[in-house]
Amino acid sequence: MAEVNYDDDSIRSLDWKEHIRLRPGMYIGKLGDGSAYDDGVYVLLKEIVDNSIDEFVMGSGRSIEINMSDHKVSVRDYGRGIPLGKVIDCVSKINTGGKYDSKAFQKSVGLNGVGTKAVNALSNIFIVQSYRDGRTKIAEFAKGELVRDEAEKETSQRNGTAINFTPDDTIFRHYRFIPEFVDSMIWNYVFLNSGLTINFNGKKYFSERGLYDLLTKNTNAENLRYPIIHLKGDDIEIAMTHGQQYGEEYYSFVNGQNTTQGGTHQAAFREAVVKTIREFYDKDYDAADIRASIVAAIAIKVQEPVFESQTKTKLGSQSIGPEGPSVRAFIGDFVKRELDNYLHKNPSVADALKARILQSERERKDIAGIKKLANERAKKASLHNRKLRDCKLHFDDNHERKQDTTLFITEGDSASGSITKSRDVMTQAVFSLKGKPLNCYGLTKKVVYENEEFNLLQHALNIEDGLDALRYNNIVIATDADVDGMHIRLLLMTFFLQFFPDLVKAGHVFILQTPLFRVRNKKETIYCYSDEERRNAIAKLGVKPEITRFKGLGEISPEEFGLFIGKDIRLDPVILKDANIKALLEYFMGKNTPVRQQHIVNNLRVEKDDETVNPTIAEPEPLAQSA
Template structure:
């Protein structure tokens, strides 16, 4: 036998310390890294890990206020709880499996029971400072990338009890990251909805909820289109709020021990089943489950001991039992809904009448399109065998056999025309990136019924490619990326696609799956270097950097970008703009304004915001002049 060329001995075995392991494998602790363009990117997980500890203090009755600020890349969190015991401040943020949550009597129903969260934040931050205020004394410690650099002695203080933490995520790990305020704001709102009576001051703005999940639905629904007043039910370790609107699909906000389980889990599925069962029994009629749940908007929050999640980022509950000796989650939720919802409907006949009318309307709508739906699905099934519109990838979001990291990367690019789809198809990652090619501008679906989704072949094929006909449970791609030219026609196509999603599948947008692809507008290069620019400002800086009149190319469409170049724009550093639906904007009003009849308000908006672009040569000449002027100023 040939001798092995690699010497395998005791010296080959290496043990990493806690911070090295976290920095080497951050995905094990915080999920995907990202750049902040998705609500579940790592920088938001870091913030959440810190705030969770402050929330646990509030739950234990210590401190009713939390101060949070996020400016540029710096994060500050201050609570007014009991404060970390001064002798354990350093250990609590730098020693794995050290914390105050292992004693179930103190923190019976906390999310962060593994003692890792704050340590992960410490290890993944370029600077991390913790200070505890306790009984008139204070202790401060400073770290960089998990390494202790400042162990300050205890000092006297007049500050109220509590803990403050400052940190800056390490930009060598979270490259080109930025915090999107709307994502942080949604996180803050969820905290106050789940902890009625808690006040959070975020960037000097106050967030507070008096009625918990009832307020959550008030914020996320349109009272004018709700078919009946919000049903709000509370019990020990469980809270539920629900109503039915006019939108298509089902919309759920589910939580476990304060953790937003964006991917649902056993508790959300149990609630869906319990609602169907209870309503059938109340009306004594075997309604179709889809008719009962159509247009539902609901929130459920439960607290359980020792929850088991399906990932480190805790976005899907896997627990089967409420506690070590308690009932199953399904039984617990079913028993609560069966009694409380049934009692509520008996006591509020107006709500029961509104709910029944919504169910009967859904039943009529389903039967109206049953025939065309069957034909459309048969056509889609045949087309899927040789669908020229879809160039699929190998891995999908709903493939349980794939690790979560691979499933999170799955992306469908929706492109206009064959030239653009051709470039992306040649440059894409065939494992995680699929391409759906539009033949032109899609139909304006505003004001149309869901029948159009089946009558319009392109919409029907897109619906089947995404697998969202019956909700998001079977969604095949985590990221739906609209990739159109940055011209008037491209913008119009974006608007038409967003209208389609918001009209028929609003939860796809609300749950953060839809993005706009940023592609470079200019290429500035000389013989030594090439710089791709995404704006006029970046182009000016590139001209200034390269100097001596570099070659400038203006990309007029995606089809003009070669596959070799495109590969860099849809890889790890892909620039995506998330489509964020602000909670204070109602979908119906939004679509009416932009896609309805040409109202005086819209005409006024267009006139006030109209820009007349100059000839491209003039623009480039101006950029060169600006760059030259900047050079003179610097000199």
């Protein structure tokens, strides 16, 4: 190997925007194309909105306006407005901002002064305008470079700040904003800030009861075992209940930030609930039986929080402030006092909670035998598991690429073979189905252990005891775009929604888009994902291009498949729009075959020569929407 010179000329100093653009992952996590709720484009939006929320928390501005198209965003708040002389510095100089002054911003989400600068550096266009005391200042940037600096002038607008930005499409390739993800983000903002109004694309968001409203929106009242317990104190708010679903479901927040990966506060809450309930009933119940089917939300405020990354999805703080108690003690004392008092004052809720625990205990013991045998089989199979072609990195590893870890679930050996040969062996794994999986709707969790394929899939994902040790960030259903492929998608989504709904709600499940057509001539090849793209490709390439219709994934060569699962991968997220999972599954996957058959007859569409004969008939509501 040739020797590389390492001298004075090897050392470079990057300015603020160059470093952000060179290493964007350090500032906003994964990049993505907007198909996942934690993709970078949503982090950009959140960084801007967080500043507006901090203004509200400090008592300035009770409303925020957000407008969004597929590629552009504008945010206008009515807070104090950035001091006009510092508008440019606040959005373009690292280590410049108001949040270093603890008196100006107490218990703020963003404390490092980087967020807005990252948005600026990673945007094609970034325009900031501050309104303050009858005067205004506007500045415009392109990829962090100042391109317009207008002098201050008078204005009749109310105080506040307006930000408009368009993410850089050379960094966020093929990106688009999906409104459902933004809708969920905004609801969380208003749940955590009672009295705040956010207007998003003309829709008003408002909450009076905070986390109580959050659980009400995200659960179905018919499935709850007892009314929602809602407890509030200084710097802490909790809402909890038990439902009918499998697993545990938590919504956790720190200073208004949705900590989707939990952290010290969520772990402390789970521990405190178990301890308090054991002491209340004076029974040493198994922790898994107490927490089975729990649905809970916890929000705390921490002075100078420590997060495990710039994206702030996991709390690392051990105390609630420099001189305050530990997070564990703070939450433990609150839950012990308030939950214990509540159960004493509401004996009917205490009885219902006890009944739910005893039911979980019976269910756990009922499947203990088959679970043990199934786990032993899975352990042996894992050594020579022909269904799983694993990758080297996993989501529970402490590695910078863990966000890319993906499991493709394929139908048949031909499709899995093509993906296996073209995948990235570091981050992409393949699980091959032997055919159509079992329709598990209405069955108990025992079937997960009795059905070898489901059990091996469960162990491949490592989700038997929750999502804490999930091995892949993205679970991608890769089936043919035909009737059989669609059926397999539904059967797999039924499995996940029936037994692991938190996997879907947390945004880990996707549908792989693969091209329907290949249009090419001697000079250029275009892959098309729809009829519209096919027509555009034909128009672009001219007279009589070669057109290939892909009927199945197995027909696509490994070389071509590599183009569709690499940096340009197209994924449709599975987004659960309706909290009533039971009703959705019962209609689409239950035993009401005549009802579904009649629905198909009544809504039959016939297409001919790209013209729909009956285009006015409404489509049925999907089981889970692929955005």
